[in-house]
Amino acid sequence: MRKIIDIAINDLRIVFRERGIWINLLVIPIILSVVIGLANGAGASSDTASTGPSILIDVIDEDSSPLSGQFLDELRAANANFVLCPLDNNNGDVCQLGGNTFDAAQAETRLREQTSLALLELPAGFSAALESGTNVSIVYRSNEEATAPSYILQAVQATVQRFGASIVAGRVGGQVVADLPGTALGDAERAQLVADIRQRAQTILNDQPSVVNAVIGTPQEAATANDGGFNQSVPGIATMYVMFAIFPAAVALMTERKQGTLQRLVTLPLTRAQILGGKMLARFLLGMLQYAIVFVFGYFLGVRYGSDPVALGLTMVLFALCITALTLALSTLLKNENQAGAITLLLTLTLAPLGGAWWPLEVVPDWMRTIGHISPVAWAMDSYSSLIFHGGGLADVLPYLGVLAALTIVFFLFGVIRFRIE
């Protein structure tokens, strides 16, 4: 292991002596992320661009009471990107209302066309029912597409629970105060009071006042509304530049074979696994550094990477591993440095756009999206898109990670079995 790390360190030292390495690692990917991000629409939806995409939720509030208003405030607080329409519409018409409001039927259409991602109906009598402790239904409807994200439903549910609990607490408190006899209480009375509150809370919590009905709508076209901007360009360009960072390992192997250092390594007391392991480790680390550079920069552009750092990290690691293994496999088919350089450049410039590194695959025709998935980039981008746009977690991206892992194993076995040093 020691020797593997020493080989990796030595290789990285050589890489960082290359002229222009920081231009490739830092300058170009950052400029490209910005330029392509802007071209894909970052900043266009002026007031929300810097904090992330607006998530439109249509609200039909038939109650229009202080209590329903409070409920909606709670929901807004759950996610900074939530925009409740028509209430939160602004001068830029973020709700895309065109000056009108909507009724239930129109809201349905907006949902189907994915103008909005969810529809929430608060019935008349919402507050009255809450106060009297009878059951009330809030209707939540969404489009089944992956782009009708489950986190909206989760936010609504959480709000319902919190809101319900606060009502309960208030009512318990009120009742307790109302029943207080005004004078100091004895021990026995205090115990009695505690028991009393507990029992009443129990009773009230048993008829939870709100029930959420999730009504799943019919899926239509995938949403494109919020896909543009830096949220797409940062992971896209980072992923492409990870390939630019790792693929040259194939060229470096040819160079080492030509300059005889690879052959010299074989005559040293090293196993083949140590030599290959060290070389691959160096490039894997370089790929991860590339990811880190662009992602950190992306953070300053306002990109947030979702709520599951483990899933994000796994996506980065598995993609970098996959490309490292592909490089090893590739290098067994190459003959010299020039050929290696040309082929890896061609491969990067094919796999990146094909896999959705330049523009989201949601905007291309179905058949192209299907073809695009021969590129490992597509699986990584699927995962980033799920994590960054749709609030997905590890469970949601597991299939994509599985494909990346499988590709890695196939490339790696192919490379290790075929690799010849002399």
Add this chain to the structure above:
Amino acid sequence: MQSQVMVEVRDLAKTFKGKNGDDIQAVKGVQLDIRRGEIYSLLGPNGAGKTTTISMISGLLAPTRGDARIGGHSITREPLQAKQLLGVVPQEIALYPTLSARQNLDFFGKMYGLTGTELSRRVDEIVDFIDLRERQNDRIETFSGGMKRRVNIGVGLLHKPQLIYMDEPTVGIDPQNRRRVLDTVQRLQQEMGMTVLYTSHLMEEVQEISDRIAIIDHGEIIAEGTLGELIQQIGEEDRLTFKVGTQSVPDALLAQFKQEVEGVTSAVYERHDVTNGESETLAQVDGIVTIMAKRGRKALPDLLRIADDAELDVLSVEVREPDLEGVFLHLTGRALRD
């Protein structure tokens, strides 16, 4: 007590697949024993199989057949133990050009398992040994050919190997640096007690430094022994060379030399065409007649007379005492030089 034999090579053979599918038998069953502490040379013309042999002994190439043992460890079955005893100086410079001399030495030292202060002490010693203390922190790519070669040698010495092999370490360097390399080889043996396996196609240097010599041609060892033993094989023959320029020499004349002059055992004519690099026009033709003869000086007047009668104008004459060139010529009927 350690065995006296450092390297045992048994029936080592390598067959390459050629471009058009036919087999190239580069090495055909080489057998040799190298004793501890000796300088052992493989002498042979280009393409004889020296590099291939040494590549198999160092574990770079898998033998098609046979095996080699270094310090008792089989290179095919216990490669790590065998390689730990071995220092390697490849024929081509094998260094990282963008790293400094010291960084190269450091890295390869670590690969030999050296660490910490032991590593830096050894690197210091090597830097002094190859006389590059001042330039140790400069990049290899800024070095002259001779300096690169010295670092190339230094890398092979880092872990104080019991055996060091050097594949044509004097190719392509100026006489001054060549002198230095030869001195280094002898210091390795005398000061550090190393066993050296040396290859070359230049008989002068092999003759100068070697304890024992194996002559290799077409993948086979055709003679082995000390210089004296090898020369004895050709019966103390002198070697006469006549330069004849552009004149052609008929076979009949060569036969006449052999038949009519006492003591002559062989007569060979060779042409060396020197072309202009770019245009490939013939710039110069050097014709050389090489004659092996017992007591060459005595045979010389007769040889010159016969040449004169045949209207062959001998431009210059050289008579040399028995040497390896003569041995090679005697064994193969060809000159060692290409």
